[in-house]
Amino acid sequence: MAEQWPPITGHIVGLPAGPHRTLRLMTDVDLLLAATIAAVRMNRSPILFGPPASLAECVQCQKAYARARKIIEDAGGIAKWMEWVAR
Ligand SMILES: [Zn+2]
Numbered sequence: 001m002a003e004q005w006p007p008i009t010g011h012i013v014g015l016p017a018g019p020h021r022t023l024r025l026m027t028d029v030d031l032l033l034a035a036t037i038a039a040v041r042m043n044r045s046p047i048l049f050g051p052p053a054s055l056a057e058c059v060q061c062q063k064a065y066a067r068a069r070k071i072i073e074d075a076g077g078i079a080k081w082m083e084w085v086a087r
Contacts, residue, residue: 013064028064033071033085040082048072 013028036046048069055061075081 008060008064008067011060011064013061028060029067029071032064032068036068036072036078037082037085040078046078049078 007027008029009027011028013031032048036048039046048065051065055065072078072081075084
């Protein structure tokens with residue numbers, strides 16, 4: 001499902017909790033999706049659907065958020081996507 005998107009290279013997405021991380025094994029979109037899974041499991045609202053205000057400052061972050069949201073929307077919403085991920 002995520003394979004239809006080319007990875008965004010040379011850029012690390014910013015999460016509101018901290019500075020940009022150097023997590024080279026994952027793409028920005030993977031990182032956002034992983035953060036979404038973690039948020040849902042901890043009963044927090046996912047940042048994907050309530051992005052930080054700082055997002056407006058970075059076009060690449062905006063793209064990563066949009067792609068990650070699209071993946072979840074294509075799966076039929078967050079509940080269905082979580083079921084799909086948990087398999
Ligand atoms: Zn950015």
